[in-house]
Amino acid sequence: MSGSKIFRDRGKLSPYYIPKVLPHRDEQIERLLSIYGRIVEDAERGAYLRIVQLVGSAGTGKTCTALRFGELIVEHAKRLGVNLQFAYLNCKVDGAKRHVLYGSLAGKVVPTLSTRSLSPEAILRQLVEYLRREDRYLIACLDEVDYFVQANPKEHIVYDLTRIPEMFPGEPSPVIGEIFISRSLKWRERLEEGEKSTLGLGIIRFPRYTADQVMDILEERVEEAFQPGAVELDALELISDVTASPPVNGDMRFALDLLYYAGTLAENMGAERVRPEHVRRVYGELNPTLTTEDIMIKNHTGSLLDDLRGAG
Structure with a gap:
């Protein structure tokens, strides 16, 4: 007004x-930068996927921290001459089902890709092939993943996403990061054992x-x-x-x-x-x-x- x-x-x-400054979330941002900064720095020698989970109750700064980290890591990559994109998706908003979610992710990276006639698996493969062809790297951040898993118990997005490197076995992955944001770790109980193991132990907590x-x-x-x-x-x-x-x-x-x-x-x-x-x-x-x-x-x-x- x-x-x-x-x-x-x-x-x-x-x-x-x-905000450019997030009081009392410096530690979480620094941990993310430490994890992915090294991967970006080694990208020329071959990068591999690293998965991190951000966990905390509502309003504890998870989303702001992830988005601010995304800005910082892209700036860091640019200084190194690495073509990196940070793609944020809210699973409540961007994907009611697996096909829609993957289409939203692909649309943020490859706006010209038509996903309507593709299967969910084909969308991911097209995305990865594009990244490889263009010598680009991606960190994908999925917010409200616990909501998605609860609402869609048969849509195994964790299985699909964490196994992206297996599309080209033994070769570096252009998808170097996947960040899953949830309010607690209880959503993991709905996953199959194979999915749980691929998530790993990279957990960053956000206290109230x-x-x-x-x-x-x-x-x-x-x-x-x-x-x-x-x-x-x-x-x-x-x-x-x-x-x-x-x-x-x-x-x-x-x-x-x-x-x-x-x-x-x-x-x-x-x-x-x-x-x-x-x-x-x-x-x-x-x-x-x-x-x-x-x-x-x-x-x-x-x-x-x-x-x-x-x-x-």
Whole structure:
């Protein structure tokens, strides 16, 4: 909104915004860079597939970390003269079934490839052959893989994807990385033993954010999203405490939603700053189990949230 006394750039509170700096996720990013950085550096001598699992409850920074890592590893590869692509897919959005998911992956890498008449296995083979032919490398990241496996127990995507190197036995693989993101490791129980073994032990965990960590992240976002002095410290402390406690349990996405709606409410009321009372009113009507993504597709009857959406 032009001339807003509250917001500078409300898009910086979007769940789709990836900051350059991710407080309290440096360790996870460094581990990913350590794993795949070496593979990229050795690409000329022959690269091989490495699988990593990112595990943590909702809102613990898994997706942001993966996407920021993707930016960094592609930049690293470019400096080395290696043609690397990082392809992110959300299994809830990009693939209801195996054929659709593989088609989405291929479409991100080879937009001209027509997959309609191809089998799932043929799509993967065409993708790999393209990468080999063009001397390109790929790291594929599959988010919400636990959802896909639960919804499609007979669609063995782990088997297919982890055995891509077997298409050309004994030769380097152009698919050098597969990152599977899930909320826990329970989804592995639905896999066959052969699939479990191919996943390996490369697991990076994402603990829930503490109140202090939530506060650190909020302060970073406030600098980007709000006008100077537009958010009172007490309001941020309240959001941090609420987020770190049940039922939210450290879900950073909820904290950002709460800050966004509190800011919108303050703006609608003509306030000059976001205060704790704005946070309390929004929290009283906002279901802690919902995030911005859910609100986009669900109808709410609460007048406050209707007003907030209409003003946003």
